Amino acid sequence: MTQNKLHADWQIDRIMSEIQQASDALAHIGQAVSIFGSARIRQDSPWYAQTQDIAGRLATAGIAVIAGGGPGLMEAANKGAHEQGGTSIGLNISLPHEPTNNPYQTLSLPFEYFVSRKAAFFMHSIGYIAMPGGFGTLDELFEAMTLIQTGKLPAAPIMLVGSSYWNGLIDWLREQLQTRALIGPNDLGLLEIEDDTDRVVERIIQFAGCITQDAGSRESCILP
Template structure:
């Protein structure tokens, strides 16, 4: 590992410094090819550790209430326009009565947590063990650190009512396309996904339209799974309206089921 070994290093809930910082992350060791039969003895213990991450995440977030996740680059600087944009997005989320969830790191994540924290909302950070980041940013009010990406991703989807995605790199793309896949395959239903930044995202959306939908590798209606805008207020409004519609549909379906059960009478 080439990172400065003097910084704070978070390995799940454990903080390490100096020579205690490992050469490899927990995810990296998990994904390494197995050699010999040692994995038979070590992997069952890994399963228990993975289980504990889900238990800790569910326990910490179960009573959070409605929330929206904000994604974007960890490399965004406070003087960059995307930083102020993320703050404004988070302020609008808070004003709409939602908590803000981020990956808890620097850049866009820090900006969104700052916007939520300073506007009196709930600021949540779901951190991950990485060799080059130093734990949760200072604006996180409720933080959970994870060793495993897949456990962390589950929390983002389970406890969010929508994703708002600002310009970012591979990690941002990963969250975006995984969420699109979950909605497309109906693992998650009626889950709004908003891209903020038409200049940044426009080329990608055009490529999806022409190279994917145009060649039939996705359906034409899959293009409706994302909403593109430059307006922070519009981004949040899309999420809010989608969830109001979802709740109305759920209430109507429940009332219809109750009416049918009443009409059928006792068995």
């Protein structure tokens, strides 16, 4: 057996172990929402305050909040849920430029690999909220879109918060992908852009209540 094969087998074992540990840890959290956002946005940013507010309101409504466990908007999401006495989950990735986890986590899960960490985001989430962010946020956002588009995840709202930040991306997707038929004519309907905190929270709570009443009809619940 080659050294490369041994290393690959070891990585697979580690990844599967991380996924299994996350599955066991998250098995009883109930309804949850994943909030994505930049580690680089400071506490004095309006986006930090808005993220904290959204997470706090969801926690008050009994919905668990899953975030990346790091600084910036990940911290804001965990802090909002934690300070309202809710379930605040941090999926903490080992990175040299993020040496410490934020302290606002009621459940903290460590990850070495992004693939297993992303799987944990999608295990129990009934919705996804993307705040402004960089490559990591875009990676998580597009994975959620792809998995829902292809039916690998059940239907769920994907909220993009901050029209001034996200409109350019949506314009590009429409002009470059949709007009070339590289995505379906209705695929951009997976995304909802919103600025108003009240409407973001209401949308998630509405969806949570709808699927509770009719668990077999998420597609009908996703309609705005």
